[in-house]
Amino acid sequence: MSFTTARSRWSDVWLVTAARGISSCGDFLAASALTLTLQSAGAGGLAVSGLLLAATLPLVALAPLTGRLADRVDSRTLLVVVGLAQAGICLALAHTPQPALVILLVGLLAAGLAVTQPVLAALVPAMVRPTDLPRASALQQSAGTLGVLAGPALAGVLVGGFGVRLPLLIDAASYLALVGAGLLIRTRRGGRRSVTTSGVGSGGTAPVWRLRRDPLLLATVVGVAGVIGAVGAINVVEVFFIRETLHSTTTMYGLVTGCWTLGVLAGAWIFARVAGRLRGDAALAGGNLALLGGCCLAVLASAAVPSAALLVPIWLAGGICNGGDNVFGNVLLARRVPEAARGRAFAVYVGAVQGASMVGYLAGGFLLELLAPRPLVAAAGVAGLIAVAVLAVPLAKAARAERDGRVPVGGGAEAPAPEERAEAARVPDAGLATPTPGR
Template sequence: MSFTTAPSRWSDVWLVTAARGISSCGDFLAASALTLTLQSAGAGGLAVSGLLLAATLPLVALAPLTGRLADRVDSRTLLVLAGLAQAGICVALANTGGPTLMIVLVGLLAVGLAVTQPVLAALIPAMVRPADLARASALQQSAGTLGALAGPALAGVLVGSFGTRLPLLVDAASYLALVAAGLLIRTRRGGGRRPGPVATGAGIEARAWRLRRDPLLLATVIGVAGVVGAVGAINVVEVFFIRETLHSSTTTYGLVTAAWTLGMLAGAWIFARAVARLRRDGALAGAALALLGGCCLMVLVSAAVPSALLLVPIWVVGGLCNGGDNVFGNVLMARRVPEPVRGRAFAVYVGAVQGASMVGYLAGGLLLELLSPRPLVAGAGLAGLAAVAVLAVPLRRAARAERDVRPVSRDEPASAGEDAEPGAGLATPVPGR
């Protein structure tokens, strides 16, 4: 990997941290508000599924383009233009009531996210020296998680008190934080700023990097995507499970959803300490898949609860596993992907995982027309656990092959920092979003 050789620019790190926290809060506020609005208006599972698909499709379809944009176009230009466009779309969303137009506008909003996500993910390592990456990554990850924690809870309160318009206007204002960060951050990528050739952790030169040429990373991406696709129906089903099966208010829905994100925040810091002990990339990838299994197990357990409040501790444990999985995935990407193509790598990863999640969204919407929410929650958990068991086999083979070819050295650092903290760019979209 390539990092800055100058002193770390902590002012830039704090600007990105603030922008990510504010925009993340706005994102989750809007997503929860729109989901509650559709459910309260009597829309079925297909409408909620369509909303989630619209928010995901651009991340998948545009990944080859947006990843290259993040590496080749000035990061300031991308952040400013995308932020302004997203703010305008949110204002339009706040003034529309039809579900069809709402879904179209959500899709356009996701186009901006498809651009800004790899840009922000790739900027953090360019701001700091290797010794400071752990702290900088921890700050950004925590800000994003805190924003995601506050968004659903705030949505439950605002929708219940003021309706949908105010939360969407708040989301529009949150995108201006991205515009401000783009203008104020001194660190820039893309444009004419081209680092020289850098080798990945697997020994592949940046110009030749392809996901398919890294068997371990390919197996990891397929594994994560497969599990997310299997369990992803829960993201459509949960609003009906909490609101209709468990007869809870919009405020309770927001608080229960926030419990998963609270667990992610704690899990990111707890499992970060374990990274230093996992010196082999294969062990790191295996641990990430095992933690996804923990997420799926908590989904299965949640199907048995008689009250929404009992979901809170279960969702916190699931979030702990989710946070740890994100940490391990971030460190694995940092070890194996060179800086010049980091934007493309993040976009490929996110596109694969979000594409798999679309399968879960579609399945959830269709199955809700046939079955009640409780058995679907149980089915999602079982499907996720089955996917973990199946996909662990090729991952283990890839790890064993790499271990035979490239023995680990006792002196090899565990990551960019000796005690790696939560990473900056990847977040697996499993239950609780």
């Protein structure tokens, strides 16, 4: 799958990690600030779901285009240009009082994210050996999770003390980290440039890859999207559940929301070691769906709590499952998709997930006009568990067909050599301890 055979370039991994952590913090700081501002101003569920849709629709609609951009245009050019554009949009957003214009600018920010997400996701496997991929994936999850963890908590404090403008200005500054990473990262891909990892290039014509030709990966993507679509209403309902049903403050909302993301951080490292030990892709795909089921169980359990404080252990457990699911999905995509098509593959995956999220946002917004938050939280958990049970069937069929040899690995698109897959399945010798700078 065109991993490097030389030493992994950890300096590049750390640059991507830092950029992702800082920009994620800024993104969720701004998103939480805008959500809290809407809720505090008396806006209903439709207003919150509309904001979430504006931040999601470009990720879905632009996925076919941005995935190809990530594979065909130099990664450094994309990161620098898009990062500067996003910083400018955030500055405009901080000085825009009109709701309609706010929604438009949020949509433009999401369009930039639709470009940078597949660029960064496709770069990471090009930086490391197969044995180091689970560890590198866990680092990326850790960075994003720390950003998500800090963003809502900071939003709760800053909105209460300074209003919405300061969080948006901080978000604008966070995009400069993305620009800096784009200039400093030595590994590059896209355009006429061959991927260079630790001085090793891999050129050649881009292989033909289609998701539908890989039944196991197709079943995984459909499964993840289906479950997220079923349980996704929780993203709209949670602010009303915590703030109104459980009568918590904006600061408590940020802290409780951070508990889930703290669990994601822990889960990324716990399940990175598990991913390294799983030799079969079918096991990765099955584990991916099972962990999503764990997330749904946590949502269902949270509907019974009488106070926000009791959400802490439940959402920590759900976040751990979420972190493992993210790592399993990233490793599975990197194992099965040819290097030159990974930008498109990650864009397709993100587009499917975000499209399913939009279904949840719409459902949550409309249902909040009819029902109280608590029963909606319970309904979201039940719907997610039903989706897991239903979607496990096609996944099991695809795994069985591949195991019996009726379908080639990856649908026949540049199947990796046996020795490369064996190397990718082994646990990294260096272990998966808590990362430290410069490692």
